[in-house]
Structures are given as structure tokens and as C-alpha cells.
Amino acid sequence: METFNVTKEKKKKNRIKRVATEQNSAILSIGRVKKVAIQLMMILAVVIYVLPFYWMMLKMFRTSIFAHFPPNLNPLSGTSLSNFVQNLGSVWSFGSFPRWYFNSIFVTLIVLFSSVFVGSIAGYAFARLNFRGREMIFYTVLGTLMIPFPVVSVASYVFMLNIGWLSTYQGIIIPEIASALNVFLFRQYFLTIPKEVEEAAKLDGLNPFQIFTKISAPMAKPAFAASFIYTFIGSWNNFLWPLMVIHSKSLYTLPLVLNFFKGVNGIQIYWNEMMTVVFLTLLPTLIIYAIFERYFVEGISFTGLKG
Amino acid sequence: MLSTGRQNKKTVKLNDGMESRYGYILIAPLLLLIVVFIFFPAFYSFAISLFYYNPFGHQIHFAGISNYAEVLHSSLFAISVLNVMYYTAVVVTLQTILAFSLAMLFNYRFRITRMSRALVFVPAITSPVALSIIFIWVFSRQGMVNYFLSMFGVQPINFFFSTTFAFPAIMAMNIFSTAPYFMVMYLAGLQAIPPHILEAASLDGIRSGWKRFRYIYAPMLSFTTFLVVVLGVIGSMQLFDQVFVITGGGPANSTYVPLIYIYNRAFLYFGTLGVSSAASFILFAVIMAVTLLQRRYLKELRWA
Incomplete structure (x- = not known):
């Protein structure tokens, strides 16, 4: 066990060294003082970026509803686990909070799986299958990226109203599924997989859908990871569309709950409970982020730079 | 066949x-x-x-271009357009600079780099509504910004209740939270620069930070920069969540933006759906024009 750790550590060090020499020759030419200064700047950036979240976390463990001046950033003053349990309890029993939490999870999961499925099969078809008008259809689909959702949202709202989908799950979910970005991401990824891999399967008599599910899709894990993450974030954080389409409180999703909770006590926000709601909203995002952090970065460079 | x-x-x-x-x-x-x-x-x-339309009263009659005329004559819509242009100019400029600076910083590889970069990215994935609520505190009288300013003897400012400071505070928040997203695009761009170029340049005497920026990074990252600017502009013109949650367009319309106008026209006033749609179409046309213009510029730049 011990030796294993040591070799692992060594390997890691070597890797860092290699990366440093290969990709960043700049680092070799900088002095000791500059190295320290740069690391201090990184830490400063992290402190600035983390501070608001840090205060939020502390506030969840405190009982006072007020924001005090000066802000108390001492993690040991006034905080306790029982305060947190108490805050959590009052938030959980507020309105129909468990139902709202369920709504968010339910809506996001369905959007997630349908959008990734629809996007991946279409992306595969655009990358691999020959059919009449393929290029034209692809660029038309891509063109929808230029139509910002908020701009068509009023008409979508009226459409939902006319077909009786206001304040229904399908009304929130189905218009969110079509994502040109997912299609684009998958198409680009499938284009990078060598065609020869599929040729053998084709000769074995597999139809294109079987080739997709058995051969190509398993090879496209990074594309799936990236599109899962971005679709998750987009749907979980979506505010404008649910705001328009949900008029019954029982169907609220978490961003609507946040907005509602903010104003529920008039001008005074109950900060300890508010921050607990904020945290509960953030929690699934943070868990997914912690697991898939690598793919976030890949996803951005993938869709962004090739766009 | x-x-x-x-x-x-x-x-x-x-x-x-x-x-x-x-x-x-x-x-x-x-x-x-x-x-x-x-x-x-x-x-x-x-x-x-093109219609006067009230779906609840089932009233509908042709209105021609009068909805467009109403939008274009509305001083509120004009204010919202001016506000969003002001917002876009400030936010896109500063967030691009910040994103580039952060990328330059996090392009240095130390032990702490990966973890720090991961932490800085958190606001970029946080729900805008949740972030807005945290920032209501950050910019409140009791918040962090006032605490910081009080060290320099500045009297506490109630940012979101001030016509002077509300919009800049929203801008600051969005610059802060969007920059890490674009930082990642710049990092990808930076890593695509072959190391031998930097070596060759340093043999040619390009060693100082400014010269590196001027002769290597700026030209080699121009494509990334235009992408960052295009995406930034499109995003900024659609500003809604943060304004809706924090100020609702106030105080005294100082944070009023087109999407708030569109939303209010559709949901606060009855029978003005046509006006709302006309406004969203005008916004659509503007976004489209900006995008196409930038695409064209981008193409020229790419093949230059």
C-alpha cells in the first residue's frame, strides 16, 4: 500500500513536470519571487470568488435572520449543527418544499435524458449517415442557435395556453428538449471517431441504429458527459420559461421557489433560511460538478472553440 | 430508384x-x-x-404595424434599449478582459492551479437566481462590498436601491460570474499555442509580458476573443433573470431592459401580447443583425 502510494505520487510529480516543460515553457523562465507572487494571486482570486459562497454556508449554521454589519466571517462564532438542522426543518416544512424539490429533479431528469437521446441520435445521423439534404438540414438546425429562446418565449407561452399545457409538466418539459447545441456537440464528436471501426459492424449486418448503440455511443463517453452536464445546468437553472408557463404554486421548480421565498416576508429576507434554500438549490449542481469537473472544461473548449 | x-x-x-x-x-x-x-x-x-390579441377574452383583430409603432414610440422601450446597450458595452468589455487575465493567471501550472481554477468556476454554473440572491446580500448595506468600502471610510451605500448604483452592481455581479466561463475558452486557446512559438519568440527578444501579449497572445487568440465577444453580446442582450429577481427593472427604471419590457407587456398588462411580440421581434432582429455583422467580421479575420 505504502509503495503503491509512493509510486503514484512519483508518477503524478513526473506528469506535472512533463506537462510543465511541454506546454508551458514560460514557467521555467520565471524566478522564485514571481512564482510565489503568481500563486498568491491565484489564492486571492479564489478567496474573492469563494467569499460570497462561504458567507452563505456560514449563514445556514446561524440562527439570526438578519445580515449583520460587519459581516461575521468567523466560522466558529454563532454556528452550530443544531442551528442548521433547525433551518433545514423550517425550510423543508415551508409551503410544499419537498414537492418543489421533486418537481425540479423530475423536470430536469426528463429533459436531460430526452435531450441527450434526441441530440445524440441526430448528431450521429448528421455525422455518419448519408441522406438527401443532410447538410442543409444540419445548418438549419444549427441556425436555431441564433434564435434566442427568450425571444420566442412569449409566442411559446401563447401556444401552450392554446393547447392547454399551461401549468403542466409537459408544458415545462417538452419545449426545453430540442437543443441544437447538443446536436452540434455530438456531431463534432462522432466525426472524430475513425470510420473504419464502424465498417466491420456494417459488414456484420448491423443496422445504423444498432451500430450507434453498440459501437459508436460507447466510444463517445466524453461527448455524453459534456452534454449531460450542460443540459443539466441549463434545465436545473432555467427560470424564465417556468416563470411564464407555471401559474400554479404546486408545480414550482427551485429557481421559482427561490424568487418566491425571497419576497415571502416582505422586504426583510430571512437570511439564514434563505441561504439554506440557496444551498439546497446549489447542492445537486455542486455534486455533479465535483464528479464531472473535467468534462465541464472539455465541453466548453469543444463546443466553444469549434463553433 | x-x-x-x-x-x-x-x-x-x-x-x-x-x-x-x-x-x-x-x-x-x-x-x-x-x-x-x-x-x-x-x-x-x-x-x-400584427394583431391585437387577448387570449383570455378571446378578442382578436388585425392591428397592422401599430404594435410596432407603439413599441418604437414607447419611451420605456427606448430606455430599456439604451440600458441594455450600456450594459452590453460595459459587461462585454470588462468580462473579456477579466476572462483573459484569469486565463493568463491559471495557465501557470502549480499544485494549486487545478483546484483554484475549479473553485473560481463555481459561479459560472450557479443558478442565476441563486446567485442574484447571494448578491443581494453582497451589495446590501450589511454586505461584503460595504464592509470593504468602510475600511476606506466610505459611508454604506444601499446599492440596489440607488438609481446610480443598482445597474453597475448588477453589471459587476455578471462580470464576476460569467468571466470564469470565458476564462476556460481562453485557457483552451492558450494551450493551443505551440510552445515552440514562445521559445522562438523569446530568442527573437520577445520576452517581456507586454511584448508577448502584443505579438503572440493577441494575434493568436483573436479567434477566441471574437467568439467570447459574440457570445457575450448575445448573452448580454438577453439579460433577464438577475434584473427580474433583484430590482424588477427599478429603481426608477434604471435597470429596465428589453426582456423585462417584453415580460411585463405579456404578463402584467392584459391585451398587450401583440405589443410584447412586436418588441421581441425587434429585439430578435437586433440580435440577428449584431450576430451576422460579427460573423462577417469574424470570417474576414479568420482568413486574414
Whole structure:
């Protein structure tokens, strides 16, 4: 066990060294003082970026509803686990909070799986299958990226109203599924997989859908990871569309709950409970982020730079 | 049957028919959704903009271009457009600079780099509504910014209740939270620069930070920069969540933006859906024009 750790550590060090020499020759030419200064700047950036979240976390463990001046950033003053349990309890029993939490999870999961499925099969078809008008259809689909959702949202709202989908799950979910970005991401990824891999399967008599599910899709894990993450974030954080389409409180999703909770006590926000709601909203995002952090970065460079 | 010529050319492809059949089957769900939930609403939006329409009272009559006239004559809409232009100019400029600076910083590889970069990225994935609520505190009288300012003897400012400071505070928040997202794009761009270029340049005497920036990073990252600017502009013009949650367009319309106008017209006033649609179409046209303009510029730049 011990030796294993040591070799692992060594390997890691070597890797860092290699990366440093290969990709960043700049680092070799900088002095000791500059190295320290740069690391201090990184830490400063992290402190600035983390501070608001840090205060939020502390506030969840405190009982006072007020924001005090000066802000108390001492993690040991006034905080306790029982305060947190108490805050959590009052938030959980507020309105129909468990139902709202369920709504968010339910809506996001369905959007997630349908959008990734629809996007991946279409992306595969655009990358691999020959059919009449393929290029034209692809660029038309891509063109929808230029139509910002908020701009068509009023008409979508009226459409939902006319077909009786206001304040229904399908009304929130189905218009969110079509994502040109997912299609684009998958198409680009499938284009990078060598065609020869599929040729053998084709000769074995597999139809294109079987080739997709058995051969190509398993090879496209990074594309799936990236599109899962971005679709998750987009749907979980979506505010404008649910705001328009949900008029019954029982169907609220978490961003609507946040907005509602903010104003529920008039001008005074109950900060300890508010921050607990904020945290509960953030929690699934943070868990997914912690697991898939690598793919976030890949996803951005993938869709962004090739766009 | 349709393409005998093609079949002769591609004798190797035995299953051409099957392939194209599957092609259509696999794109069918996507096309259906896009046609029904994107194209149709886009045209529907245009249609509604030409009518006086109240779906609850079932009143509808043709209005011609009068909805457009009302939007264009509305001083509130004019304010919202001016505000969003001001916002876009400030936010896109500063967030691009910040994103580039952060990327330069996090391009240095130390032990702490990966973890720090991961932490800095958190606001970029946080729900805008949740972030807005945290920032209500950050900019409140008791918040962090006032605490910081009080060290320099500045009297506490109630940012979001001030016509002078509310909009800049929202800008600051969005610059802060969007920059890490674009930082990642810059990092990808930076890593695509071959190291031997930096070496060769340093032999040629390009060693100082400014010269590196001027002769290496700026020209080699111009494509990334334009992408960052285009995405930034499109995003900024659609500002809604943060303003809706924090100020609702106030105080005294100082944070009023087009999407708030569109939303209010559709949901606060009855029977002005046509006006709302007209406004969203005008916004759409503006965004489209900006995008196309930038695309064209981008293309020239790319092949330069």
C-alpha cells in the first residue's frame, strides 16, 4: 500500500513536470519571487470568488435572520449543527418544499435524458449517415442557435395556453428538449471517431441504429458527459420559461421557489433560511460538478472553440 | 430508384437505401421538436405582433404595424434599449478582459492551479437566481462590498436601491460570474499555442509580458476573443433573470431592459401580447443583425 502510494505520487510529480516543460515553457523562465507572487494571486482570486459562497454556508449554521454589519466571517462564532438542522426543518416544512424539490429533479431528469437521446441520435445521423439534404438540414438546425429562446418565449407561452399545457409538466418539459447545441456537440464528436471501426459492424449486418448503440455511443463517453452536464445546468437553472408557463404554486421548480421565498416576508429576507434554500438549490449542481469537473472544461473548449 | 446514377458510382455501398432511411428516422424526433417548439413559435410570434390579441377574452383583430409603432414610440422601450446597450458595452468589455487575465493567471501550472481554477468556476454554473440572491446580500448595506468600502471610510451605500448604483452592481455581479466561463475558452486557446512559438519568440527578444501579449497572445487568440465577444453580446442582450429577481427593472427604471419590457407587456398588462411580440421581434432582429455583422467580421479575420 505504502509503495503503491509512493509510486503514484512519483508518477503524478513526473506528469506535472512533463506537462510543465511541454506546454508551458514560460514557467521555467520565471524566478522564485514571481512564482510565489503568481500563486498568491491565484489564492486571492479564489478567496474573492469563494467569499460570497462561504458567507452563505456560514449563514445556514446561524440562527439570526438578519445580515449583520460587519459581516461575521468567523466560522466558529454563532454556528452550530443544531442551528442548521433547525433551518433545514423550517425550510423543508415551508409551503410544499419537498414537492418543489421533486418537481425540479423530475423536470430536469426528463429533459436531460430526452435531450441527450434526441441530440445524440441526430448528431450521429448528421455525422455518419448519408441522406438527401443532410447538410442543409444540419445548418438549419444549427441556425436555431441564433434564435434566442427568450425571444420566442412569449409566442411559446401563447401556444401552450392554446393547447392547454399551461401549468403542466409537459408544458415545462417538452419545449426545453430540442437543443441544437447538443446536436452540434455530438456531431463534432462522432466525426472524430475513425470510420473504419464502424465498417466491420456494417459488414456484420448491423443496422445504423444498432451500430450507434453498440459501437459508436460507447466510444463517445466524453461527448455524453459534456452534454449531460450542460443540459443539466441549463434545465436545473432555467427560470424564465417556468416563470411564464407555471401559474400554479404546486408545480414550482427551485429557481421559482427561490424568487418566491425571497419576497415571502416582505422586504426583510430571512437570511439564514434563505441561504439554506440557496444551498439546497446549489447542492445537486455542486455534486455533479465535483464528479464531472473535467468534462465541464472539455465541453466548453469543444463546443466553444469549434463553433 | 431515384438515383440510379449514384448507385452506379457507389457500388461499394450496398445498403444506401437503409442508411438514408435510418438517417431520416434518427433526425425525426429532433426535427419535430424544432419545428413545433422553435420555428412555429418564431412565426407565431410574428403573426401575433400584427394583431391585437387577448387570449383570455378571446378578442382578436388585425392591428397592422401599430404594435410596432407603439413599441418604437414607447419611451420605456427606448430606455430599456439604451440600458441594455450600456450594459452590453460595459459587461462585454470588462468580462473579456477579466476572462483573459484569469486565463493568463491559471495557465501557470502549480499544485494549486487545478483546484483554484475549479473553485473560481463555481459561479459560472450557479443558478442565476441563486446567485442574484447571494448578491443581494453582497451589495446590501450589511454586505461584503460595504464592509470593504468602510475600511476606506466610505459611508454604506444601499446599492440596489440607488438609481446610480443598482445597474453597475448588477453589471459587476455578471462580470464576476460569467468571466470564469470565458476564462476556460481562453485557457483552451492558450494551450493551443505551440510552445515552440514562445521559445522562438523569446530568442527573437520577445520576452517581456507586454511584448508577448502584443505579438503572440493577441494575434493568436483573436479567434477566441471574437467568439467570447459574440457570445457575450448575445448573452448580454438577453439579460433577464438577475434584473427580474433583484430590482424588477427599478429603481426608477434604471435597470429596465428589453426582456423585462417584453415580460411585463405579456404578463402584467392584459391585451398587450401583440405589443410584447412586436418588441421581441425587434429585439430578435437586433440580435440577428449584431450576430451576422460579427460573423462577417469574424470570417474576414479568420482568413486574414
